[in-house]
Amino acid sequence: xxxxxxxxxxxxxxxxxxxxxxxxxxxxxxxxxxxxxxxxxxxxxxxxxxxxxxxxxxxxxxxxxxxxxxxxxxxxxxxxxxxxxxxxxxxxxxxxxxxxxxxxxxxxxxxxxxxxxxxxxxxxxxxxxxxxxxxxxxxxxxxxxxxxxxxxxxxxxxxxxxxxxxxxxxxxxxxxxxxxxxxxxxxxxxxxxxx
Numbered sequence: 001x002x003x004x005x006x007x008x009x010x011x012x013x014x015x016x017x018x019x020x021x022x023x024x025x026x027x028x029x030x031x032x033x034x035x036x037x038x039x040x041x042x043x044x045x046x047x048x049x050x051x052x053x054x055x056x057x058x059x060x061x062x063x064x065x066x067x068x069x070x071x072x073x074x075x076x077x078x079x080x081x082x083x084x085x086x087x088x089x090x091x092x093x094x095x096x097x098x099x100x101x102x103x104x105x106x107x108x109x110x111x112x113x114x115x116x117x118x119x120x121x122x123x124x125x126x127x128x129x130x131x132x133x134x135x136x137x138x139x140x141x142x143x144x145x146x147x148x149x150x151x152x153x154x155x156x157x158x159x160x161x162x163x164x165x166x167x168x169x170x171x172x173x174x175x176x177x178x179x180x181x182x183x184x185x186x187x188x189x190x191x192x193x194x195x
Contacts, residue, residue: 014115029082070120091163
């Protein structure tokens with residue numbers, strides 16, 4: 001059964017606002033998607049039309065599921081930095097919801113992806129009731145893997161898989177999968193509170 005949700009929730013962190021997408025986000029998002037450094041570990045290289053279609057798909061996902069990939073902006077000046085949030089795989093996967101992020105290069109190395117993802121993880125467990133949150137990437141994407149580890153996610157090579165939407169010879173076909181269960185997240189939060 002599809003649940004239709006009329007309003008996208010807004011999450012705030014110390015430096016970020018995770019919010020619904022605006023028309024003005026489309027141009028900087030398309031520019032970010034043309035940056036080969038941003039797209040290094042992604043199989044797609046979207047055109048402006050494909051980038052806009054992705055925003056449309058994200059907005060539809062929010063309306064249908066009540067969660068999705070939030071547009072991320074800096075609190076200090078409202079600058080669009082990328083997205084953080086959840087997506088549902090479009091292929092038969094051994095998991096349902098996946099957390100992800102994509103930020104412009106000028107915002108790398110500042111802990112913003114981790115900060116935004118921590119807020120999304122909290123929302124996923126506390127509000128959406130997810131029993132588990134996963135993240136995937138290619139083995140060479142050490143930046144994203146570090147974010148996953150900072151979130152408390154763990155990797156078991158037995159969970160690694162070949163991405164079914166990529167051809168067998170594709171260099172990005174192999175993916176690693178990281179997991180974080182709600183109980184482990186609660187335990188880690190409790191330990192931080194006690195320190």
